[in-house]
Amino acid sequence: MGELFRSEEMTLAQLFLQSEAAYCCVSELGEIGMVQFRDLNPDVNVFQRKFVNEVRRCEEMDRKLRFVEKEIKRANIQVLDTGENPEVPFPRDMIDLEATFEKLENELKEINTNQEALKKNFLELTELKHILHRTQQFFDEMEDPSLLEESSTLLDPNDPNRVAPLRLGFVAGVIGRERIPTFERMLWRVCRGNVFLRQANIEDPLEDPTTGDQVHKSVFIIFFQGDQLKSRVKKICEGFRATLYPCPETPQERKEMLAGVNARIDDLQMVLNQTEDHRQRVLQAAAKMVRVWFIKVRKMKAI
Template identity: 90%
Template sequence: MEDPSLLEDSSTLLDPNEVRRSTPLRLGFVAGVIGRERMSTFERMLWRVCRGNVFLRQADIEEPLEDPATGDHVHKSVFIIFFQGDQLKNRVKKICEGFRASLYPCPETSQERKEMAAGVNTRIDDLQMVLNQTEDHRQRVLQAAAKTVRVWFIKVRKMKAIYHTLNLCNIDVTQKCLIAEIWCPMSDLDSIQFALRRGTEKSGSTVPSILNRMQTQQTPPTYNKTNKFTSGFQSIVDMFNMVFAGRYIILLMGIFSVYTGIIYNDCFSKSFNVFGSGWSVRPMFGVGGNWTSKTLEDNRVLQLDPAVPKVFNGPYPIGIDPIWNIATNKLTFLNSFKMKMSIILGVIHMTFGVTLSLFNHLYFNKPLNIFLGFIPEIIFMVSLFGYLVLLIFYKWLAYDAENSKEAPSLLITFINMCLFSYNDPTNKPFYTGQIVIQCLLVIIAIACVPCMLIVKTLIMRRQYLWRRHLATQNFGGIRVGNGPTEDEAEIIQHDQLSQNVEEESPEFNFADVAVHQAIHTIEYCLGCISNTASYLRLWALSLAHAQLSEVLWSMVMHMGLASRNFGGFFALSIIFAFFATLTVFILLIMEGLSAFLHALRLHWVEFQNKFYTGQGFKFMPFTFDSILEGKFED
């Protein structure tokens, strides 16, 4: 924008006669720098305002200069303006001020300019020296501070956390003290009291800290005390941290894999004959046997008869007898055995989960859930599936290889137990009175359903109505000293009781409670069947693992071992490397991950749904570890 006063003054021309009278002619000048992008506009403004009575010379500064205000690098131009008279001098200075040009003093004589330039260079050198020394000093200070910045960081975080915690306390104005209500484990009360006493002594305070245990109806937070070993398992539950905490799971998986390998006597689809097989083929050629040399030539499938003396000498001490590895019905036998083992593990696992729910009911003091929840559930589980497990063990113990033909099928037995009949004459009962006992167990299991479904809901409604009835009763009171009168005490007691009942007993909705209880009962009863079937995943995984091992052995290692010449040694080395690679990637990694995921699902769904609800909130104690993680950063 142009200054109107400048335009008004510029309209008055100089008097030529007056110029002639002023002798000698003397020119003034100003010098400075201006932004390069403003130079053309600045020049036109000077020419227009001063009517061409000024002389401007400018040059661009090649190196960019740093703006001291913003720190940005800008390109500028240096200029010098010659003029005559104070009037033009004032106009030029106003224009320079309007364009934000920086003016610098410049002596008139050459000698003074040289001396000024020398002084400016000297000051520049001095300033550069000061800047270098300051930079060196700053580096030394920062290096010294870097050694203790971690300590400062921790101290600041701790101070912020302590003040943040103190702000949560209540201030008692009369007693001039802080009152804090906290949650803490009961096992740590003594250590907390000792820490308060030690803090009082170190601070030099004469007022001791008082710790009192309060009674409350609020639900406490969840706290699982762990050690160095169990913290890995708890971290999996809390955050599913499989990078570091998963090493415990991998270790236990490896140990359990070795255990199952010993039980099944299976190592890369091969069995170890450590204790000697309990079966022998020699008696089949002797007295009582029915084998001849012609039998071996004509028949590929030979059956050992355990009724022949000394053919069967007793079970293998640990695991499966190695003779089953060459039997044609190996898969049928191992499938039946692994299926039964899966059911046994599943029922024991689920029964243990139901038992854990008892500790929850005892901890939260809920006797109704014990008598009409835990007891019917455990009876239902044991009456059906616990009895099935007992039948499996009974069959293993009561029947051996010699009289196994008379043993009925477990599947047929279980179906007959559910259908209340034994119409198949080929299947004999295990023991006397089996039909009556099984029918009685089914009736008991069915009777547990209405206890969980109907009786519990009706009793919960009755308890709620009784508490409401107590809250509406009139209670008498007495007067103690200068306290309230009997009427006043009655009103106060009635109000307090009503308030406590409302806090402890929320509004009871019979329809919602009935629907919730029905869903829980149906889920549990049907879940006992479906969850037991889910544990057959262990059998399926074991079968798949065994078959993959056998395929890798027969299609890879068997080819190298079949070679009998010297070149077979080198071929076996290459084949073994190929076999080891496939074993690691397929059996250990792929199958191991699949087994872990299935085992994790069995633990989270089939096991934890018996007692785990996931309600409440986690206990977050005041620890310096959480401070260093940045919890109190904001």
């Protein structure tokens, strides 16, 4: 065992204490900072020692505090360090501290879960908004004679309606921008050129609800003819982790859906702001106390 006072002149002493007074006595000796204890039972397994349950409770409290500290740092909140050296809590105070940390951890986890679900919903609505907006532009472009001729090759040449691209089936969705080139090549090979793909980048990056990272994505619409091609297209989309969304066929239906989506986005943004404000208040309050809590818990564990 290493010596804490290697260059100091030391005196070996033996203390006899009543069990009820041991905690307070060791606490006072620890505050003085001039005593090093020797382990008189070095061969006893740590799980067989008398106060192992109390040590485990301290370790659990320490784990919860590390979680709280991690959340505080993730929110870019400054942890207050006043240099305060709090006294060791009494054993009976451990229950109150455990309850405080348990409540704080559960509250933060609940907020995080709700916030992630809200952000996921917000992301889906935002992607759907871009799809509804861009698909209308795609359909308008399909009326261009040169594009009409290109897309008409997907139809039977003997079909009198072969110049009516809106009779084609289509799927619309969102995909990571970096996957677009490979995605397009795979569609062309598997479907043997019998699909018509249009895509456009979403200018602003979208937030991943799980990691918080900013992700660049693109909107796409794929025209095809027949259930067999539809099945192939959907499997390819699934393989490239593209997200498909329902898109009405008529401009009026798309317009009505877009209005509804925008209204839901506004409502959801308000709820997200309120949730984030509440989370900030909880973390700011915890940031004022977390250092003091750490000291108290680690002192109890050391005793």
